[in-house]
Every structure is written in C-alpha cells, then in structure tokens.
Amino acid sequence: MKMEGAGNTGNAGNAGNAGGFQPKIVAFICNWCTYAAADLAGVSRLQMPPNVLNIRVMCSGRINPMLVIRAFSQGADGVLVSGCHMGDCHYISGNYYARRRLLTLKSILSGIGIDPERFRVTWISAAEAQDYQRTITEMVENIRKLGPLAMFRGGPVIALETPGCVEG
Amino acid sequence: MRDYRAESARLREICAGLLERGAVDIVVAWTEGDDPPRVREAAIDKSRPDLVRKIIWSPFCTTSTVTFLKKNKAALAGKKVGVVVKDCDFQALNVLLQEYFLKRENLVIIGARCDGLAEADLFARSQGEAPAITSDAESVSVGNETHRWEEFGFTTCITCSYEHMKPDHVIGEYGRKKGKPEWKHLSRILALLPEERREHYAAIFESCIRCYACREVCPVCACVECAIDPGERAITPRTPPADKAGAPVWATRERALSENAVYLTTRAMHMAGRCIRCGWCERACPVGLPLMEILDLSNDAVNRIYGYEAGRDPKDPPFLASFAETDPDDKGATQ
Secondary structure (H helix, E strand, O other), rough: EEOOOOOOOOOOOOOOOOOOOOOOOOEEEEOOOOOHHHEEEEEOOOOOOOOOEEEEOOOOOHHHHHHHHHHOOOOOEEEEEEEEOOOOOOOOHHHHHHHHHHHHHHHHHHHOOOOOHEEEEEEEEOOHHHHHHHHHHHHHHHHHOOOOOOOOOOOOOHHHOOOOOOOO | EHHHHHHHHHHHHHHHHHHHOOOOOOEEEEEEOOOOOEEEEEEOOOOHHHHHEEOOOOOOOOOOOOHHHHHHHHHOOOOOOOEEEEEEEEHHHHHHHHHHOOHHEEEEEEEOOOOOOOOOHHHOOOOOOOOOOEOOOOOOEEOOEEHHHHHHHOOHHHOOOOOOOOOOOEEOOOOOOOOOOHHHHHHHOOOOOOOHHHHHHHHHHOOOOOOHHHHHHOOOOOOOOOOOOOOOOOOOOOOOHHHHHHHHOOOOOOOEEEHHEEEHHHHHHOOOOOOOOOHHHHHHOOOOOOOOEEEEEEEEHHHHOOOOOOOOOOOOOOOOOOOOOOOOOOOOOOO
C-alpha cells in the first residue's frame, strides 16, 4: 500500500498546538475521487487541520474492515474511508461492496461503545474539494473533543495470579 | 410427546439403507456415548454395522455434525457423505454451501427436526441399557427424571426460530412452538451509554485468553487460514523471506486488551451474515465470556438493516460478498 500525504495536509500528528491533544486520523481515500478531491483541496489552498494521514487506495472496495480495526489498534483516533458516489465507481461496483461491509463494521464499533464520529464512511467526488475539507475539519474537531481512543490501546492484560499463594 | 427411541430407530433405518444401497460412502451421525444420555459424533462406513446400530437422535445431540465435517474436510474429500443435521446444523451447512466450502452433490442430508437442546450434565448418568428419552412442549425426560426446557441454559434454543429445513430425508415432528428471534440481552446493552458499553466490552476483551476455542468450535468459521492466527501457514526452510515478511500481522499473540479487541471485533465482522446464532462459541469459552453479545452486534445489523438471515437458503449469496443497490447509506448503523 502506498502512503503519502495529499495536498497540504502535511504530516499526521506533528501539528502545532504543543501540549493539547492532537487526534491522529487515518483516511483511506479512493484514487479516482476522494484522492483527487484532497488534491484539489490542496491546490485550491483550502485550510484544514493537518492531523490526517491520507492513504491512497485504488478503490474503497479494497478496504478490508480489518484495515480499519488495525488502524485503530495502531494508534489512530479516527478513521475515514471515502470513495466515489454510488454508481460512479471506476470499477463499477466496488463502493457498493464497501458500503455494506463498512456500515456493518460501523454498527459493531458503535455497539461496543466507540463513538460513531471516530469512524466515518463518506462518498466524495473529485470535484467536491470543499466536502473533503469539511469532513476532515469536522472529524478533527469532534475527535479532539472526544479525546484519545483507549479501547484498542493498552499494554498486556494483568498477569494471571498463581493460585495457592494467598497470604494469611 | 416425542419418543426419541422411535425416532432414533427410524434414523438408523435411513442410515443403514443409504449405506447398503451405496448411496453414501460415509454417514456422519451422533452415536450413543459411553455414559448415556451423552452422545458422540462418528463417521461410519459400511464396515461398521455395530456403529450404525448405535446411531441416536435426542435433545442431547448438542454437538454440531457440521463442525465435524469442517474439521475432517480433507479426510472426507471425494466421498459421498450422508450427514445427520438438526435445524442449526442445517443452517450452518447452508452457509458452507453458499461459500462453496462443501459440494451439495456430495452430500445426502438427513434432517432431524429439533425442539431444542438439553444439557446431559443435569441428568444422572445411566449404566447399562440406555433409558428412554422423551420430550414435550415443556420438558425433557430421561427414564424417570424430568427437567424443564428453561433449565438447560441453551438460551439460543429458546429463541431459535428456524424452521425452513429442506433435507433429503427427515425425521421427527416439531413438538414445541418455535420461538421468535430475540435480542433481549442486546437491547439491554444498547440501552447503556456509550461509555458504559465501552466498559462492558473492554471487560470481555480483557478476559479473553485467546485460546481460539470459539473459532474451533464454530461450524461456519471455516477459512483455510485464519487471518488472526495463521497457524496453518507452513513455514519451511524453503519459504522465501518475502513470503514470511509479507504475511500481514493483524493482531499479535500478546494477551493485551488491544490485540484481544482486534481479534473479537474482527471475528464479529467476519461472522456478519454467517453467524447462525447456535451459541457454541459461548459454550466452548473456557473463561465463560458472553461472546454472543459481541456477535449479536453484527447479527442485529445484518438482520435489521439488510433483512438478511444467515443460512436460510443455500442459494442465497453470501452477505459480505454481495450487495444491493438499495442498501441504505447510513441508516441505523450507529447505536
């Protein structure tokens, strides 16, 4: 998988505001639409927070739900998956598959108490740079309020106690 | 009133007939255990008429013959297999057929209509001759001992609503009204605040010891190689370094909250449209984790948002490998 920053989104997590909580957001974006939108947003000098790591993929249908879970467990505070509008998929139906899978994942994640704001699935076309800017800005602001994600973090579970060593 | 002695006799007749006619090479069925009313599964071929005589069907046939098929796929390959299934096994079989894990033309399905399963532990173990097993709408009896259905703790059976079984041969008649699919425990959890839910599930995740018993016992968890625990991957001295390094590590083996959460949420995701709610993972869990509470999050979404029921028909497309243009965009996905 190719990782690169698109437009002027800069390096994730290295933003200013030292001291305050800076959410890390991983965005899986489709090469044919949202990536172009992010590019356009950069070229148009739309202002948005630099907390996002954009990962370009060839289609939102390529997103294995495990990639999202893994992103969370590797330190992302939020994950965005964004692809083409329904009917516009470069590969005809990739985003239809993605929609079913990712929204099922969303119910599971929100069910176990992870705020729905932390995982967003959006459809942004190549022309909708402002939609991209708005989505990113909203996500960063909302997640900044929510704080770091603890569920998928944390060291080893407390070691098992040896039975038969009770004092007294 | 159902008399399982009579039904077992009918089942033996069918199995013996199939083996004799050469319609099947092997019959996978439950046989009488050493300490009735317990049972055990067996694969029986023509050379074992003694085992054919021990074939049994009762509410104590709790184990899944489909798990048996899954585990012994290699040994049974290329053989014509007769398999005795109850309702939930039939659903599991449909899921495996949908995914081309098994071939329908290699199977002869003998369906036993099931009223629910019962815990053999509650009854005294009998010595010598197997006692008569009967059941009615309220209770199960072995010899003189009777216990009510509700006592058995097989909650999934109480709420089982499946009655679409279309096997090649069928035995028994339903003696109890099928329930409605219930999501009681789930609605209790979803009524909690997100932070409380997070705590609830973190406690479950934290206690998991990652023994993978839930995966092993699951009749539909049938991937050749598990993404989370790729134990099946053969690494030999000849394996190229690129192959070893290229294998994705989704979750490490560390017994940490983060890794356990990855395992259990991935499992819930993977089970979407596959889970038949048989409850075996919960029963197999050595820590006693309420695993259905995690799986039901995806089951509920699949059912409520997409109206999909796992294993209803072998011709249904697999849930995650299909889509409809009318799938909702975000409706109800957040709880």
